[in-house]
Amino acid sequence: DVKVTQSSRYLVKRTGEKVFLECVQDMDHENMFWYRQDPGLGLRLIYFSYDVKMKEKGDIPEGYSVSREKKERFSLILESASTNQTSMYLCASSLGVGWEQFFGPGTRLTVL
Amino acid sequence: TQLLEQSPQFLSIQEGENLTVYCNSSSVFSSLQWYRQEPGEGPVLLVTVVTGGEVKKLKRLTFQFGDARKDSSLHITAAQPGDTGLYLCAGEGGSYIPTFGRGTSLIVHP
Numbered sequence: 537d538v539k540v541t542q543s544s545r546y547l548v549k550r551t552g553e554k555v556f557l558e559c560v561q562d563m564d565h566e567n568m569f570w571y572r573q574d575p576g577l578g579l580r581l582i583y584f585s586y587d588v589k590m591k592e593k594g595d596i597p598e599g600y601s602v603s604r605e606k607k608e609r610f611s612l613i614l615e616s617a618s619t620n621q622t623s624m625y626l627c628a629s630s631l632g633v634g635w636e637q638f639f640g641p642g643t644r645l646t647v648l
Numbered sequence: 649t650q651l652l653e654q655s656p657q658f659l660s661i662q663e664g665e666n667l668t669v670y671c672n673s674s675s676v677f678s679s680l681q682w683y684r685q686e687p688g689e690g691p692v693l694l695v696t697v698v699t700g701g702e703v704k705k706l707k708r709l710t711f712q713f714g715d716a717r718k719d720s721s722l723h724i725t726a727a728q729p730g731d732t733g734l735y736l737c738a739g740e741g742g743s744y745i746p747t748f749g750r751g752t753s754l755i756v757h758p
Binding site for chain 1: 683
């Protein structure tokens with residue numbers, strides 16, 4: 537059974553903290569994505585990666601960075617968390633362009 | 649960035665009713681996907697359409713891709729409470745970056 541897992545379902549952090557969100561896929565997929573989901577705004581792409589050590593900015597990369605050292609793992613980093621980064625964060629992977637995206641269950645991050 | 653407009657944004661209906669959700673764009677997409685997301689979970693793919701005019705059926709769900717590949721619709725016949733969720737369309741226009749609509753939130757009351 538194919539799977540995308542995220543390190544935490546719920547996370548509470550304080551303003552200014554460095555936050556790491558981890559995502560692992562077991563499908564040997566080339567592409568991995570990080571989205572944030574907010575009510576009324578849908579899914580907005582933060583960063584994506586089409587290969588190990590490769591990354592591209594999405595629509596809203598400000599305040600975030602990513603790391604992909606291994607094919608199966610894609611990490612999202614909030615260098616200095618702020619309250620406007622409170623959101624649901626979804627990781628996804630796909631075999632290639634135009635292929636189905638498989639999503640993780642999401643991490644609901646609250647920044648106080 | 650290509651934009652996908654979904655309508656309606658919210659739908660609240662009774663069990664047994666029919667409904668249609670729309671996904672429209674001014675851009676052409678090489679493929680379009682529909683996902684359903686249940687509360688507390690990530691989206692799950694329902695269908696991918698790739699050919700203009702294509703119609704696909706998945707039990708009570710019928711998906712159509714417009715002839716010009718700029719729009720799509722999802723029709724649910726005799727909705728059931730288990731259909732409740734957020735329905736998202738996503739278009740792929742040739743880049744690595746899929747474009748998602750904002751979603752239609754459906755509630756089906758028993």
